[in-house]
Amino acid sequence: MEQVPSAARVHEIVKGMSSRRVLVAGDLMLDEFIWGKVSRISPEAPVPVVAVDRETFYPGGAANVARNLREFTPHAAVLGLAGRDTAGQRLRDLLAAGGIDTAGVVERGSGPTTVKTRIIARTQQVVRVDRELNESPGAAERRALLEALDAALPDVDAVILEDYGKGLLDRDLADEIAAKARAAGKPVAVDPNPNNPIPWHGVTVIKPNRHEAFAAAGLPWSEPSAHPLEDKQLLKAGEILLEKWDTDQLLITLSELGMLLFTKDGQRHHTPTRAREVFDVSGAGDTAISLYTLALCAGATPVEASEIANHASGVVVGKLGTATLTPAELLASFQNHAG
Numbered sequence: 001m002e003q004v005p006s007a008a009r010v011h012e013i014v015k016g017m018s019s020r021r022v023l024v025a026g027d028l029m030l031d032e033f034i035w036g037k038v039s040r041i042s043p044e045a046p047v048p049v050v051a052v053d054r055e056t057f058y059p060g061g062a063a064n065v066a067r068n069l070r071e072f073t074p075h076a077a078v079l080g081l082a083g084r085d086t087a088g089q090r091l092r093d094l095l096a097a098g099g100i101d102t103a104g105v106v107e108r109g110s111g112p113t114t115v116k117t118r119i120i121a122r123t124q125q126v127v128r129v130d131r132e133l134n135e136s137p138g139a140a141e142r143r144a145l146l147e148a149l150d151a152a153l154p155d156v157d158a159v160i161l162e163d164y165g166k167g168l169l170d171r172d173l174a175d176e177i178a179a180k181a182r183a184a185g186k187p188v189a190v191d192p193n194p195n196n197p198i199p200w201h202g203v204t205v206i207k208p209n210r211h212e213a214f215a216a217a218g219l220p221w222s223e224p225s226a227h228p229l230e231d232k233q234l235l236k237a238g239e240i241l242l243e244k245w246d247t248d249q250l251l252i253t254l255s256e257l258g259m260l261l262f263t264k265d266g267q268r269h270h271t272p273t274r275a276r277e278v279f280d281v282s283g284a285g286d287t288a289i290s291l292y293t294l295a296l297c298a299g300a301t302p303v304e305a306s307e308i309a310n311h312a313s314g315v316v317v318g319k320l321g322t323a324t325l326t327p328a329e330l331l332a333s334f335q336n337h338a339g
Contacts, residue, residue, distance in 0.1 A: 016298030021075035026062030026162030028080035047186040062162035068290035077101035083113035102147040165193035205249040238262040274314030
């Protein structure tokens with residue numbers, strides 16, 4: 001059984017990440033946070049009144065995957081759609097200011113940029129408001145996206161397909177992006193969406209959560225075991241999906257139970273959660289797929305990559321909002337859990 005990487009080995013992998021180039025294709029969003037305090041209930045309806053202190057904006061969805069990558073490498077790029085609206089311009093500006101390559105951001109022919117607005121009272125999310133248009137790209141948009149992909153592929157080391165179910169990745173486009181990446185010899189990682197059951201085939205790694213894995217495997221839900229390597233239904237779901245999706249690696253995230261890695265050559269590796277406190281799970285999956293993929297690109301084994309992804313997610317859920325982590329925070333997590 002392969003051993004958990006030491007802090008020194010993780011430092012070596014992280015150092016190798018800085019020269020890797022990763023393209024994230026998927027649903028680009030703008031995350032808006034409205035921060036305030038609640039001191040009374042509205043006289044109009046039994047709802048809290050939030051007195052707003054400030055607003056913050058972050059790249060969200062597939063763009064947040066790129067944000068996570070950008071903490072570890074200067075070479076992160078996105079491929080997706082943004083509207084002609086104020087939110088679309090704000091998203092482009094935020095990506096550019098963060099050093100993320102926006103050459104693959106194609107202007108949507110019509111419709112808004114997807115915006116998720118979260119209203120936070122102190123540290124509690126009160127409500128979320130979504131503005132979105134869940135439509136597949138039109139013919140002109142599709143051509144522009146594939147042209148941008150062709151231009152980017154020679155210079156990237158891997159492609160991540162990040163499906164938030166907002167319409168960008170229909171079956172045809174997802175298949176074409178994956179096929180082009182494979183033909184160029186680039187690893188392909190997929191973060192699937194349960195509401196968009198694309199029949200993935202022949203990619204490098206797919207990262208569903210436990211609910212998504214059971215649904216995709218066609219198995220009825222069963223309550224999780226405290227010991228994932230003894231969870232017969234979970235193991236069965238993993239075996240089914242390895243064959244169904246014909247993927248080299250399958251990484252199932254298990255919330256408070258960590259992650260379970262399956263590989264085509266028979267490895268089964270459980271890494272327990274490394275989270276000390278959980279404030280906000282927003283974006284934890286983005287962190288997992290970005291760090292897993294980047295670690296593979298930097299020479300990590302699948303087991304090492306799963307440990308890195310798990311530690312990274314454990315750091316991020318301890319932060320409020322759409323958060324990322326730094327290399328120093330990742331290394332500190334390994335040092336804190338050593339032994």
